[in-house]
Amino acid sequence: MASTTPEPARLPDAGPDPDTNLGWSLAVVLRRWHERVEAALADLPHGSRGYHVLAAVSRGEPPTQAALAERLLIDRSVMTYLLDDLEAVGLVRRRIDPHDRRVRRVCATGHGREVLAGVRERVEHVEEQVLAGLDAPSRELFRGLAQRAAVAVQEASPATDPCAAVRQVVGDGAEDPGGTGSRGGRRRTGRGTRN
């Protein structure tokens, strides 16, 4: 840990700005992001989470609920009624994978993609406000760096799920209009559109 880095400019304590607290900075930015996005997305069933799910589902192959939960750092049990509510409003759809009838592939409906477009605009507007302290190129730079760091650290999560190999299934014309079955009846008590 002697850190023989050729960076003598960084002294451990003598820095005039020892407040380079990564945790604090990230917490502040994320907190404000969350606040404002929640406010801007009050109509979406679960606010920012609904947005994340919708965005994750709207590109590429329909992921399974487990894959979604892992990617979005949401517990499986939470994902269940999150999707329940999104499905109830017709934004996403659960379809049983014909190749493995245990898993449910979540895909966005046309309406969902439509809604996502507008929502994304609002979110981007919020993000510009949140990153107002940076000029435009710095904003882009910051986004890129954050993304790179996130992807890398997400892949390097050893304890959780070792192999999240995405099955290359689906894409065929197998129909399953029978729906998900949706065995259970109602959700927990006040699990409405939140709030």
Added chain:
Amino acid sequence: MASTTPEPARLPDAGPDPDTNLGWSLAVVLRRWHERVEAALADLPHGSRGYHVLAAVSRGEPPTQAALAERLLIDRSVMTYLLDDLEAVGLVRRRIDPHDRRVRRVCATGHGREVLAGVRERVEHVEEQVLAGLDAPSRELFRGLAQRAAVAVQEASPATDPCAAVRQVVGDGAEDPGGTGSRGGRRRTGRGTRN
């Protein structure tokens, strides 16, 4: 479904990468930061929060609890027993401001500063792991950008506290070894060293 949109044209103003989800990236990085810091700081009374408090208190003028709470985005009521526990271990100290006997200025003890040094090392080590996806200069850049964005958006919090003018008091030799009085007795039920 989504395969019918082969991404024909990229608008220059919009994000070139559709997955430039700032919220997601920040959430992932912060989550991992939090996980690992909590693990590394299991001996500190409140983990990462204890660290934040200790770091914020160890530089400049001793802030009031309210200022501390505002800066660290912690509720005042939480700050109370957070400081209770830190004080119980002798890391910080509450002193009634003689100029305004309502406020309590929190300052780090010698032991607190000593502990902070070691803790800071551990945290920096964790941060290097969390930002392992970026090379060293990118890491520094990212930290700087995050800090700038955080400071700016923190200052631009309209609804909360309009003027958080830091009083230029204290600094004189006014002694108040009488302590805080600490009217209350014990904390809530299991508020031990957490966990």
Added chain:
DNA sequence: TCACCATCGTTTGATCGACAAACTAGTTTT
């Protein structure tokens, strides 16, 4: 000076969300 209001810190209470465990359905292994 004395009521009146604002602020700081503490305490209490209610509510919300995260997490773990049990359970069912379906698949893979032996």
Added chain:
DNA sequence: AAAACTAGTTTGTCGATCAAACGATGGTGA
């Protein structure tokens, strides 16, 4: 076919967050 395993759902518990009430102190205006 039985056992073991995985995906998703349901339920229950625990902890944290937030709002409100309270006591103490300071400032303000009649």
